[in-house]
Amino acid sequence: MPRRSQFRCFVVLCFVLVICAPSDSQTTAFISAFADSRSPSYLGNEACATCHASIYASYLQTPMAHASGSATENLIAGDFLDRKSSIAYRIYQENGKVWLTFERLGDPLVRGKRELLYYIGQGRRGRTYLFSVDGFFFESPVNWYTDRHLWDMAPGYLDAPEAPMNLPAVASCLECHVSGMRPPVQGTENRYEVPVFAFAGVTCERCHGPGAPHVQGAAAVNPAKLAPDRRDAICMQCHLEGKVAIERPGKHLYNFRPGDDLSDYIRYYVTTNDSPLRLRAASQFEALAQSMCKRKSGDAMSCMNCHDPHRSPSPGERTAFYRGKCLACHGASFGERHHPNQPSCVECHMPARTSSDIAHTEVTDHRIPRRADMQPYMQASRAQSLTSPPQLVPFPASAAAHHDLRDKALAWEALVEGGDKADERQAEQLLRRALASSPNDSALLSALGYEEQTHGHPNDSRELYERALARDPDRIDAATNLGVLEAKSGNLNEAVVLWQAAFQRAPGKSSVGMNLARAFCGAGEIDKARDVTLRVLEFNPDLQGARQLLHALNQTPPKCGL
Secondary structure (H helix, E strand, C coil): CCCCCCCCCEEECCCEEEEEEECCCCCCEEEEEEEECCCCCCCCCCCHHHHCCHHHHHHCCHHHHEEECCCCCCCCCCCEEECCCCEEEEEEEECCHHHHHHHEECCEEEEEEEEEEEEEECCCCEEEEEEEEEEEECCCCCCECCCEEEECCCCCCCCCCCCCHHHHHHHHHCCCCCCEEEECCCCCCCEECCCCEEEEECCCHHHCHHHHHHHCCCCCCHHHHCCHHHHHHHHHHHHHHHHHEEECCCCCCHHHCCCCHHHHEEEEEEEEECCCCEECCCCHHHHHCCHHHHHHHHHHHCCCHHHCCCCCCCCCCCCHHHHHHHHHHHCHHHHCCCCCCCCHHHHHHEEEEECCCCCEEECCCCCCCCCCCHHHHHHHHHHHHHHCCCCEECCCCCEEEEEEEHHHHHHHHHHHHCHHHHHHHHHHHHHHHHHHHCCHHHHHHHHHHHHHHHCHHHHHHHHHHHHHHCCCCHHHHHHHHHHHHHCCCHHHHCCCCCCCCHHHCCCHHHHHHHHHHHHHHHCCCCHHHHHHHHHHHHHHHCCHHHHHHHHHHHCCCCCCCC
16 A cells, blocks of 8 residues: 655644644546546557457456456445444445445444545455545545455554544555546645546556557557666556655656656655565565565566566466466576475465555565575674664665755655654754755755754744745645744734645644634634534544534633633
């Protein structure tokens, strides 16, 4: 399950500074008549069927072809009780629509219903569903985990004491599962025009480029004939996660097209001290780069040496299919000598291991270890960590020349925001150097403003946020944090203006709404405070702070908190 966006914010509660971590029913009629709003040159798989009937038929059986679709398609229905929050969830179909209900046992105030519109994930590992509130799309708080054959909370929320109903469906997550995706509405991260995407699953055009020019006689992109970095980029766009991914200014991963240089859109970083037992669910390419096979073969080896993108071997074919791929390099005589009574190379050399970032999920070890026992890898990793401090390095190594100080600074800052405070000094130094070279970069300005704010330098922080917003008025993080500075300085009207604009574009950001509600309450505008609190609860109905504030606002006389 792919990358999530970073969101740094400060929250005002009764104007005391606290740092925080980051239903309407719609028709489920699906999207066959939808013209791709990004480019009408994308036609979908059906346009390929006339000339490539056999490939079309085999590709339709692959997991990629079923990576997304209407929620009614192959519905995985079920019930789930999260004991941590005491919330009972149910996913079911009724009258041609799919629904998610939630209810806290013994608390009638926490209950609700959402129409599930799309599914994400072909089901081999798992599946989640998407719903919409006022055009803003969110992920279901519960996921289906295929390996364990159970429902459980979404990744990262297994211990959440409240129902996380406001998990934004961000473009970086959707892009790898859908085709013909509409970009988010300007200024938002998860508001989309519907239907959200033109074609279910991953279409032929993800690897071969827009279909319309090819239909008219132009050559389609053939990944096998591209330069190695452009060839590999087609797989990397979805099968590489890295430790940090930084989008280029004004660019997004969904802008990438086959044949492009991926580093023009996004740049990846990995840490040099990752545990050898940590395999992220979407980092097959990073793992493959560590294998002896890839290191000895270099550019001659790609994902296509082992995988046929046009078909997936059946369970009965898998052992022979992948053994054949191994012997294509190692030779038939090697197969006769090397464990001739064990035909499955994968069991020993590409074992399934538990994912480090998604619960209940196993991933195939693309590092192709010589032995399934990882003890030698662990020993080497410990030795390395004792001799050198961890570093954040570009990936792949061949792309290092493309990376600049701006990307490196934002990557280190992302580590800090993720909780690695040991890297804070490094991140701040890099941000200052990068900003000296790129003084108008809004991402750098906002990131350094956040650092200044955490260090108690409001004047410097205010200047940086104002410069960031002058260059990008849509930056929700800068507007939110600048609002905190204004409120703490007594400029409540200015804070309200900033928070109102941010909350309108991101109503799922409960912290922004709570800031605004308390500001209205503090100014004696009780009706406005109540309206904003209700809006917070519309998107995040189990937020205890909002429920408590609403109770206080309904008292006689109204109060601004308990």
